[in-house]
Amino acid sequence: MNQKNHHEDLTIFHLDNLSKLLRNKANQYLSSQGVDVRIEQLPVLFGIPEEGLPQQRIADGIGRDKSSVLRTISHLEREELVTVTTDMTDKRKNCVMLTPKGRLLARSIRDKIVNLEKVLFNSLKTPEHDQFMQVIESIRNGLQNIHII
Numbered sequence: 001m002n003q004k005n006h007h008e009d010l011t012i013f014h015l016d017n018l019s020k021l022l023r024n025k026a027n028q029y030l031s032s033q034g035v036d037v038r039i040e041q042l043p044v045l046f047g048i049p050e051e052g053l054p055q056q057r058i059a060d061g062i063g064r065d066k067s068s069v070l071r072t073i074s075h076l077e078r079e080e081l082v083t084v085t086t087d088m089t090d091k092r093k094n095c096v097m098l099t100p101k102g103r104l105l106a107r108s109i110r111d112k113i114v115n116l117e118k119v120l121f122n123s124l125k126t127p128e129h130d131q132f133m134q135v136i137e138s139i140r141n142g143l144q145n146i147h148i149i
Contacts, residue, residue, distance in 0.1 A: 043062040044076065081098065083099055085097070
């Protein structure tokens with residue numbers, strides 16, 4: 001008898017598996033390129049504008065909790081990719097800025113990710129890729145508007 005797993009028909013599991021696979025491939029690729037930043041840390045690195053930003057605003061901007069962002073910032077600071085300074089107008093806030101090394105690495109990683117995406121999604125033709133991106137955006141927008149109690 002052909003027994004099916006109870007979750008094979010659930011989209012959320014397929015998306016989770018795809019997300020894990022993409023994250024693993026991206027981290028393997030970055031590591032092979034000598035980059036000591038994980039894909040999960042990139043939203044923080046890419047979310048810091050030239051003039052810097054308080055930690056809480058970074059967390060709010062990328063939709064992550066402050067403690068997760070703080071761990072990432074600590075790692076990036078050890079790697080000398082960001083600096084953290086106390087806000088002079090509000091001593092309770094820390095301002096995060098990219099170092100010159102961090103700006104250079106962020107640009108380099110972005111280019112590497114663009115190349116990686118070409119390899120990972122080479123099976124999709126341009127119209128299919130565009131449609132795929134539209135579906136992802138539509139799902140994301142829909143999820144943002146759902147309020148679960």
